[in-house]
Amino acid sequence: MSKKIGVFVCHCGTNISATVDVEKVAEEAKKNNPGVSYTTTYKYMCSDPGQKLLRDKIKEEGLDGVVVAACSPKMHEHTFRNAAKKAGMNPYHVEISNLREQCSWVHPDKPTGTEKSIDLVRMMTEKTRKDKSLNPIKVPVTKRALVIGGGIAGIQAALDIADAGHEVIMVEREASIGGHMAQLSETFPTLDCSQCIMTPKMVELAQNENIKLYTWSEIESVDGYLGNFDVKIRKKARSVDLDLCTGCSSCWQVCPSKKIKSEFDMKLGNRTAIYIPFPQAIPSKPVIDREHCLLFKDARKKNIPPNDSKVCRKCLDVCPIAPVKAIDYSQEDEFITEKIGAIIVATGFKELDDTSMYGEYGGGKYQDVITGLQFERLASASGPTEGEIQRPSDGKLPEIIVFIQCVGSRDPAKGCSYCSKTCCMYTAKHTMLYKHKVHDGHAYVFYIDIRCAGKDYEEFWLRAVEEEGATYLRGRVSRIYKKGDKLVVLGADTLTGSVVEIEADMVVLASAMKAQDDAEKFAQKLSIQYNKDKFFSEIHPKLKPVESSSAGIFLAGTCQGPKDIPETVAQAGAAASKVLALLSADELEREPVVAKVDRLPAPIFSTCIGCFYCKRVCPYGAIAEEDIKARDGSVIKTVARVNEGLCQGCGLCAATCRSKSVELAGFNDEQVYAEINSVEFN
Amino acid sequence: MSETKFEPKIIAFLCNWCTYAGADLAGTGRKQYQANVRIIKLPCTGGIDPLFLIKAFERGADGILVSGCHPGDCHYNSGNYHARRRWNVFRPLLEFCGINPNRIQFSWISAAEGGKWVETINSIVDTVRALGPFEGYHKLNTIGPETSGEVAAAPSETG
Amino acid sequence: MTEETKKTKIGYYPGCAITKCSTSEEYGTSVLGVSRVIGPELVEIDDWNCCGASSAHATNHKLSTALSVRNISLAEKDGYDEVLAPCPMCSQRLIISQNDVHEDKKLREEVEDAIEMPISSNVKVSNYLEIIKNYSMDEIAEKRKKKPEGLKVASYYGCLLVRPPKILKFDDPENPTTMDEIVTAIGAEAVDWEFKTNCCGGGFTLSRPNVVVKLTHDILEGAADAGANAIAVACPMCHANLDMRQKNIEKEYGRRFNIPIVYISELIGLALGLKPKDLGMDKHFIDTDFVVDAFSNIEE
Amino acid sequence: MKIKITTKELKSDFAKEVKERSGIDVKKCYQCGKCTAGCPVAYEMDYMPNQIIRFVQLGLRREALTSRTIWLCASCITCSTRCPKEVKIAELMDVLREMALEEGVANPMEKNITTFHEAFLNSVKKHGRISEFWMLSEYKRKRPKTALQDIEIGPQLMLKGKLSLTPHDIKGKKSIKRIFEKFK
Ligand SMILES: Cc1cc2nc3c(=O)[nH]c(=O)nc-3n(C[C@H](O)[C@H](O)[C@H](O)COP(=O)(O)OP(=O)(O)OC[C@H]3O[C@@H](n4cnc5c(N)ncnc54)[C@H](O)[C@@H]3O)c2cc1C
Ligand SMILES: Cc1cc2nc3c(=O)[nH]c(=O)nc-3n(C[C@H](O)[C@H](O)[C@H](O)COP(=O)(O)OP(=O)(O)OC[C@H]3O[C@@H](n4cnc5c(N)ncnc54)[C@H](O)[C@@H]3O)c2cc1C
Ligand code: SF4
Ligand code: SF4
Ligand code: SF4
Ligand code: SF4
Numbered sequence A: 001m002s003k004k005i006g007v008f009v010c011h012c013g014t015n016i017s018a019t020v021d022v023e024k025v026a027e028e029a030k031k032n033n034p035g036v037s038y039t040t041t042y043k044y045m046c047s048d049p050g051q052k053l054l055r056d057k058i059k060e061e062g063l064d065g066v067v068v069a070a071c072s073p074k075m076h077e078h079t080f081r082n083a084a085k086k087a088g089m090n091p092y093h094v095e096i097s098n099l100r101e102q103c104s105w106v107h108p109d110k111p112t113g114t115e116k117s118i119d120l121v122r123m124m125t126e127k128t129r130k131d132k133s134l135n136p137i138k139v140p141v142t143k144r145a146l147v148i149g150g151g152i153a154g155i156q157a158a159l160d161i162a163d164a165g166h167e168v169i170m171v172e173r174e175a176s177i178g179g180h181m182a183q184l185s186e187t188f189p190t191l192d193c194s195q196c197i198m199t200p201k202m203v204e205l206a207q208n209e210n211i212k213l214y215t216w217s218e219i220e221s222v223d224g225y226l227g228n229f230d231v232k233i234r235k236k237a238r239s240v241d242l243d244l245c246t247g248c249s250s251c252w253q254v255c256p257s258k259k260i261k262s263e264f265d266m267k268l269g270n271r272t273a274i275y276i277p278f279p280q281a282i283p284s285k286p287v288i289d290r291e292h293c294l295l296f297k298d299a300r301k302k303n304i305p306p307n308d309s310k311v312c313r314k315c316l317d318v319c320p321i322a323p324v325k326a327i328d329y330s331q332e333d334e335f336i337t338e339k340i341g342a343i344i345v346a347t348g349f350k351e352l353d354d355t356s357m358y359g360e361y362g363g364g365k366y367q368d369v370i371t372g373l374q375f376e377r378l379a380s381a382s383g384p385t386e387g388e389i390q391r392p393s394d395g396k397l398p399e400i401i402v403f404i405q406c407v408g409s410r411d412p413a414k415g416c417s418y419c420s421k422t423c424c425m426y427t428a429k430h431t432m433l434y435k436h437k438v439h440d441g442h443a444y445v446f447y448i449d450i451r452c453a454g455k456d457y458e459e460f461w462l463r464a465v466e467e468e469g470a471t472y473l474r475g476r477v478s479r480i481y482k483k484g485d486k487l488v489v490l491g492a493d494t495l496t497g498s499v500v501e502i503e504a505d506m507v508v509l510a511s512a513m514k515a516q517d518d519a520e521k522f523a524q525k526l527s528i529q530y531n532k533d534k535f536f537s538e539i540h541p542k543l544k545p546v547e548s549s550s551a552g553i554f555l556a557g558t559c560q561g562p563k564d565i566p567e568t569v570a571q572a573g574a575a576a577s578k579v580l581a582l583l584s585a586d587e588l589e590r591e592p593v594v595a596k597v598d599r600l601p602a603p604i605f606s607t608c609i610g611c612f613y614c615k616r617v618c619p620y621g622a623i624a625e626e627d628i629k630a631r632d633g634s635v636i637k638t639v640a641r642v643n644e645g646l647c648q649g650c651g652l653c654a655a656t657c658r659s660k661s662v663e664l665a666g667f668n669d670e671q672v673y674a675e676i677n678s679v680e681f682n
Numbered sequence B: 001m002s003e004t005k006f007e008p009k010i011i012a013f014l015c016n017w018c019t020y021a022g023a024d025l026a027g028t029g030r031k032q033y034q035a036n037v038r039i040i041k042l043p044c045t046g047g048i049d050p051l052f053l054i055k056a057f058e059r060g061a062d063g064i065l066v067s068g069c070h071p072g073d074c075h076y077n078s079g080n081y082h083a084r085r086r087w088n089v090f091r092p093l094l095e096f097c098g099i100n101p102n103r104i105q106f107s108w109i110s111a112a113e114g115g116k117w118v119e120t121i122n123s124i125v126d127t128v129r130a131l132g133p134f135e136g137y138h139k140l141n142t143i144g145p146e147t148s149g150e151v152a153a154a155p156s157e158t159g
Numbered sequence C: 001m002t003e004e005t006k007k008t009k010i011g012y013y014p015g016c017a018i019t020k021c022s023t024s025e026e027y028g029t030s031v032l033g034v035s036r037v038i039g040p041e042l043v044e045i046d047d048w049n050c051c052g053a054s055s056a057h058a059t060n061h062k063l064s065t066a067l068s069v070r071n072i073s074l075a076e077k078d079g080y081d082e083v084l085a086p087c088p089m090c091s092q093r094l095i096i097s098q099n100d101v102h103e104d105k106k107l108r109e110e111v112e113d114a115i116e117m118p119i120s121s122n123v124k125v126s127n128y129l130e131i132i133k134n135y136s137m138d139e140i141a142e143k144r145k146k147k148p149e150g151l152k153v154a155s156y157y158g159c160l161l162v163r164p165p166k167i168l169k170f171d172d173p174e175n176p177t178t179m180d181e182i183v184t185a186i187g188a189e190a191v192d193w194e195f196k197t198n199c200c201g202g203g204f205t206l207s208r209p210n211v212v213v214k215l216t217h218d219i220l221e222g223a224a225d226a227g228a229n230a231i232a233v234a235c236p237m238c239h240a241n242l243d244m245r246q247k248n249i250e251k252e253y254g255r256r257f258n259i260p261i262v263y264i265s266e267l268i269g270l271a272l273g274l275k276p277k278d279l280g281m282d283k284h285f286i287d288t289d290f291v292v293d294a295f296s297n298i299e300e
Numbered sequence D: 001m002k003i004k005i006t007t008k009e010l011k012s013d014f015a016k017e018v019k020e021r022s023g024i025d026v027k028k029c030y031q032c033g034k035c036t037a038g039c040p041v042a043y044e045m046d047y048m049p050n051q052i053i054r055f056v057q058l059g060l061r062r063e064a065l066t067s068r069t070i071w072l073c074a075s076c077i078t079c080s081t082r083c084p085k086e087v088k089i090a091e092l093m094d095v096l097r098e099m100a101l102e103e104g105v106a107n108p109m110e111k112n113i114t115t116f117h118e119a120f121l122n123s124v125k126k127h128g129r130i131s132e133f134w135m136l137s138e139y140k141r142k143r144p145k146t147a148l149q150d151i152e153i154g155p156q157l158m159l160k161g162k163l164s165l166t167p168h169d170i171k172g173k174k175s176i177k178r179i180f181e182k183f184k
């Protein structure tokens, strides 16, 4: 019996109907196609009445196939399948013709667009004719979340999930959580001290019983799928036993290797070889930097196991823990596998700290030309100068300070076209912090545009100008050079049409927020997508802003793109709520788009010839070998079988199989050939 | 389309994650391009059976585009890599069948590359238009799988 | 590589300014003098013409392109695959023109028609610093006879050697170091300073001397304040502007620099023990005795 | 200055013409001012380099072509080298100068500069190479006001044997003439 198919053509207001003759499309769908028993057009198919229309007609007309000719299936395939389901139809008999993205929006000529639309509807009608009923696959959910990255985004997300009663594993690759926010002095737009609002959150996280924290650790691999990930974590050798260590600080006080540039202080201060990154670190237990530790250096040179080295060992000697010391030079990387239901990626950003590409600004060779984060450390009460704005070269208070915005951002010639979104605001903040500390000093800011479009943001930067007296000059700086102990800054003020030359004591570059150096590799490990600037991609910028392209993996914070703390925290909360929604169910329904190897009655059993090419190509190891046995237990033949839980529905196996024994549900050969055959060729 | 001017028909096999989304993006960005392409969406370019392409030619397509994610970006890790390998094997076969390889293009277009989609379509349409209609398809009848060209117009086919 | 180097024959395009009896003849004299000692062998391209310099490119792009490219085609005809144009105005014009005809097919056809020769894109045009760096650094170390004493040299590159960087592909446009390396190789002290690639006013010597006076003042001041007692150049225009304008500068700014401006080829020549006169050291406006005297110690 | 925009006015093809002649797309410039900031001659100019680009963006042909700026540009290429949007400003100045000469609107205040270029090219045209002495003579003759300027330098050059009175003609003078005729 032939299917009774209904075709619903959407106007999308006028988005479609302006350049596609929707009435004609509906009419043609019926013509020469007796299988199509009902057609109509409607203004907004996705609206409530539109969906009701679909439900009603399925029932009234007794339809067993539906084509909605509307927008991209990425928008509303789900909507319409759901509607059909409510009307008692198997949802996989609904197909979408993409008239909006593929015709009306891209082909302005109405006859052309209409003709193509007619084709697209026919293709989907024919596919629908071959559609089979499919039932969602149910998979159990591991009720445990993984949060990767312990900046403010990760911390917020982890706390939200843990507070709702679910287990969280947090993996942070540095020795402490905190990320960039821990480095900031005071934060816009309220100028509250970053440590004061950050530290309590870090402590809360450490004390939360639902959260298991792995610092100095990285993700080795992620396998499995939504609800059932297997995550392998590499615990890098810390050389300190976290269970034994009490954080008494004796070791780092005696360590003789003291002149190592502190990463936390953006190289403006020093640290020891055994160290905690900053006083409020969580956990407040040290790590040995093996590259700089004298003992490890010696061991490397002599090519002996570290424990055999006799050099230094001061930290071990002083460690009060007994009988076994908390320090262990022989520690090695450890691997742990955790079962995980959902993942939040919160790996943050990297400040453009290598300014060597800016030869015109000294290419990184002037000590007193610093980056935004370096300024944060200078201004921070816990920083290397205890909050005094001293210039790095000689400790002098800068009387004239110049800020340059958009360094490394909005500069395609240097390989970066986007706006970093935070630097207009943090530069305004810097001028204020500077004025609060150097009362007689003067701050000049070179800018191209001021982009302060948040709540109370405009008011904030105007305060910098009107109350704190910062002078804003509209123009990019072309050159910085040294003259005696001054830095001559050559800029422009395009508003007066003049060149501006300032003899400054210090220059701060508002350098760009970039994706992490390893972002690309990391994304590939997780099979998530990223944009040209290596920031991770959400599925839809407006409607799915925290969902990555891989089911069950969500994005939070600056790993997705430049943003400030308020936006980061909001996004982290959103990601957490998505994870909670997933973890609240015992079972998840998965799209039944999976492969299946045929099974036939004896004596054939299956057309599969057991070559297992499919097994070789399957990226998910979803194909197993199955013995078909006779009653007496002897093996008649060994054939392939797909594990539905693991199969992700890529179709590689089906395309590879020579005996055509595997098919991919929803995209089987019949369906694809139906589409090909239905195209009207001239 | 008018009788006088040759307008090629091109079938595009796209992966769901990258290029289909890239084509959507071209739409969202209202980027205009030539209307000669009919898209068939599959989960992954790795799932394209070479016989699909033969079938399309046999049915009268003048050109074919196969487009998926960039290397390393495949939603299924390695699908596009397999697609490329399969294509390498398949190419000589095409030439053997007398199909000008310029009638088939392979490309990588990500979900972010609406502009590249437009360029690719315009370029393949122009190329194929210059090559003229593909008339070798009747020779292919012996090669393709056994689906008759009449299916589209045969509504009695059971579902 | 020494034997090889000597055999390397490179087309020599002197350009108008540095030929005999021209304003910068000492540059040409010293370049040739030095090459006779440390190679590579330079052979003048037959019947070369003026590249048109800034006057052509500033007013007529096609004319400028044709005048420049004609010389490259001549070099190709003479069988060279590399040409040295010691004057950076010339080398820059030649390279840019070569690039332009390469990128623009129509222009290429027009120019080929005008010069009545095919255009080759195989000839590499090099500036003097590149030639020394690529062929003669070992030779300098080997054949150095005199070691200068107390000579602190600021290497001044000007605009034309390094810009536009994407086309010339020579050194760092903001902080080049090739000339400094050569200065160090002959045993003088290379002064680190800030004005290596600032503009000296170039072709405005006659038409806009006021501009030249200001720009050269800033450069001389930068060198002097960085502790240099000589400035090395590899450009006739830079040389002319810095050497001839010091009097005007004194009048305008009241500061007397009296810094000798020497061609890098002259410095190499002095280190090799060539006679100052043969290098044209007597042809400068600012007295060069100080520099010549610095080279009075025989090495080892 | 007042810029008037009506449907009739400002349908200028100036930017398009510039693009066709030089390949430079001034739309790319976002007016950051970096070109101006680094320009060694900006202090002498009547309009800043970024303003010249703005003129082209807005189709203000007269303002751009009659400016003194285009003549004062020393072709140092600092601007193009540092432009974040890779706009070739120095090369744009070349095109504008060329257009100004073609249209006969070069700013008379910078006649020294245009005359110098003229004298220079005349010498090339005549001999195939520059004859510095004769080029200088032509320049000084045409710009008598400059005659006394640098009066001490010429004789000093002569004295050092650096200024030859006899021009050097190349063999292929005809070929040079052909080039000049083709690209007038
Ligand atoms: C100079 C400057 C000043 C600023 N001032 C303000 C301000 O005043 N107000 C404001 O609202 N915003 C400000 N910001 C922005 C603010 O810093 C960010 O919005 C915020 O820090 C982003 O947090 P995050 O968690 O997304 O990223 P991050 O803070 O970068 O945290 C990411 C964490 O992930 C870890 N990680 C990275 N990769 C991996 C991996 N592969 N495996 C495991 N862990 C990993 C990192 O070690 C880090 O701990 C400023 C930014 C800068 C540069
Ligand atoms: C001209 C314009 C163009 C825009 N274009 C874009 C664009 O292209 N892209 C983009 O991303 N954004 C755009 N925006 C912004 C976008 O419109 C908003 O971000 C978005 O609509 C905000 O959604 P909302 O739900 O917060 O508020 P609203 O859309 O205002 O919804 C609030 C709802 O609450 C109801 N309501 C109010 N008070 C009460 C009450 N007391 N009790 C019960 N119900 C109540 C209202 O009736 C309304 O339905 C545009 C905005 C404007 C003004
Ligand atoms: S279904 Fe799609 S095309 Fe129709 S109104 Fe909704 S958004 Fe527009
Ligand atoms: S001395 Fe021992 S207990 Fe104290 S911080 Fe160091 S490792 Fe920990
Ligand atoms: S062994 Fe010595 S150098 Fe190494 S961390 Fe311990 S105290 Fe520091
Ligand atoms: S936020 Fe402001 S300073 Fe930062 S890149 Fe954007 S415009 Fe430039």
Ligand code: SF4
Pocket (backbone or CB within 6 Å): A597, A607, A608, A609, A610, A611, A612, A613, A614, A615, A639, A640, A656, A657, A658, A659, A660, A661, A662
């Ligand atoms: S490729 Fe096909 S025949 Fe071979 S094992 Fe897999 S299902 Fe069986």
Ligand code: SF4
Pocket (backbone or CB within 6 Å): A594, A595, A617, A618, A619, A620, A621, A622, A623, A642, A646, A647, A648, A649, A650, A651, A652, A653, A654, A664
């Ligand atoms: S469709 Fe086939 S190859 Fe792809 S995941 Fe499933 S079983 Fe593996």
Ligand code: SF4
Pocket (backbone or CB within 6 Å): D028, D029, D030, D031, D032, D033, D034, D035, D036, D050, D053, D079, D082, D083, D084, D085, D086, D087, D089
């Ligand atoms: S530097 Fe470039 S972008 Fe900036 S104003 Fe000049 S031309 Fe425009």
Ligand code: SF4
Pocket (backbone or CB within 6 Å): D035, D038, D039, D040, D041, D042, D049, D072, D073, D074, D075, D076, D077, D078, D079, D080, D089, D090, D093
């Ligand atoms: S090329 Fe001209 S406009 Fe550009 S910086 Fe140099 S002098 Fe100024």
